Amino acid sequence: MLRPDELPARDRGAGARTVPLVTTARGATSFLNGITEFEAGAAIGHHTHNATESVVVIQGEAVVDIAGERTRLRCFDTTLVPANVAHHFENASATEPMKIFWTYASLETTRTLVASGERSRIDAEDPTGSAEPASVVREAARITVLPGRAKDFEAAVAAAAPLFQRARGARTLTLERSHEDPLEYRLEIGWDSVEDHVTGFRGSADFREWRRLIADCVAGPPEVMHFRPVLTAF
Template identity: 55%
Template sequence: MSSTPVPDRPCCGGFAPAVLRPAELTAFSRGGGARTIPLVTRAVGAEVFLTGQTLFEGGAGIPLHTHNCPESVTILEGDAIVEIDGTEHHVTRFDTTYVAAGTPHRFRNASDTAPMRILWIYASVDATRTLVETGVTARVDAEHTKPTGTTS
């Protein structure tokens, strides 16, 4: 029995190549001293996953939440405390987390003064965030509507 090779085909449609420069993009407030810079999103043609950066001022953190898809986060700058499913971990530059869909987690800056920056990747362009405290669910890309007026 002979097999015919399957030609290489992209997994998705027409996302044009792009170079995204966070220092030149708009940052959006997440409240509490955190702001997000969206990178690979529907706005630039993403059809499969989302990426971006969140910058934390000294002492800033985000509330405990879950997502409808897996998430990976890499610390780009500073030190953080990440809580995953009730367990806290100290993470530093280039440490990377993986959090399965539905797992409660949050990040906070371990320093009261130095900035902290993360790179996040969601396994779905339709990623949502559900706040544990309130049960409110919103699309991750919906938070990209309140500019802070500053970048990086």
């Protein structure tokens, strides 16, 4: 449970302050969100993000400038701004406060100020002064299944999902099937660290159960590599 009035805020300057809510440090797996409060007449600088942003006005009235087009927003009006589109919000009132609730579609979201080119990672803007959070490590496993066993394999992965979910450091799991080769799958699992996967999970009874579940469906052991984010462009 996250209560904004009990969490530290970051002074954005020019009469704006931000309270981060869902962050990687608090368990985020695929998005970030928080609240920014604007004093009467306050505005933040024109900027872009490398990921889609959605904003809901939750108090007062705002003006949003998206690529030079200015729109007045009432409480609960919602915006959707694609990546790399310059925008900013202003408090439309000269006397009353305004608040927005924002969500970014990537843990790796950055903010780049148009005027200066200064760039910072959203999830690193920690008002407690903590170190910049580490990026999630992605385990990518290429798995080839035996002819006629695709559905059995998919069922086995679904049955194994709780094994991964309770593993230390595991954050996400997705399974994709190749369009060109229906016998080939890619399993992606997000981990806090390589050690959580290689030393922690692989040494557990749950790992042995995972391999048992898929043993009769696969043509050979999964081919596994680990990746860290380098660039999120949009």
